[in-house]
Amino acid sequence: MPRAATTTDAFNAVAEPRRRQILDALAGGERPVNDLVELLGLGQPQVSKHLRVLREVDLVAVRDEGRQRMYRINGQSLKPIHDWVKAYEQTWNERFEVLDEVLEELKEQENDNGGNDD
Amino acid sequence: MPRAATTTDAFNAVAEPRRRQILDALAGGERPVNDLVELLGLGQPQVSKHLRVLREVDLVAVRDEGRQRMYRINGQSLKPIHDWVKAYEQTWNERFEVLDEVLEELKEQENDNGGNDD
DNA sequence: TTGACATATACCGATATCGGTATATGATCC
């Protein structure tokens, strides 16, 4: 059993840095494929393939505009990732909680000193 | 060129659901490997290998406790993911902004009507 | 209809990764 397909979910689709670049580029508004090719400095077929993956997990949507295909982002599909990591957000803020505790203790000591110091 | 190694960064490490399960399990506190084996219902070598990946991207840390090895989470390493998706958080709240705009317009129309209506 | 432009797909080779099984390492206890 190999790694899960990139089209399994947003987690796998977004693990590829190029695809994050594409989403970042689309964050400013919809763009045709060639724009992305220039921005990424990658071959056109490669970009098309990355876009296909992003489409399959519904991270982007397409619109036909003459001979061009305008891609736009669908951030909604990033929500599962956001929800998952958000639960761990406190983890890297924990130090502040610890700091709070320390400050609290210091304050109490200060109070003790102030009240009992004689 | 194949897919980037799972140990490249947190994005790739966390794309695997089992590894997210492991992190979820460790969220409640540090645990020995066998605990995780039971919780995941996966083979012990597999769990050890997943833990290795998580260690290499610094998502977990280990502590020796007799014959056991206690693993704990290091959520700090999830911050890059959090930061990246957070930028898109507004995307799925956009509808509320749109709603706000609509409400704003309605309010102005109401004001116009109230002020000019005669 | 022919040519130019824009994009998608087919095929290729290299490779990391998954679970599984067997085995090595390492610590504890008698």
Add this chain to the structure above:
DNA sequence: GGATCATATACCGATATCGGTATATGTCAA
């Protein structure tokens, strides 16, 4: 030292994926 428990590593086979190159599809313009 020998047995046992806890964990790590080595090896295997199957496969999806990456970039690259060539080609198909589709649209417009003359």
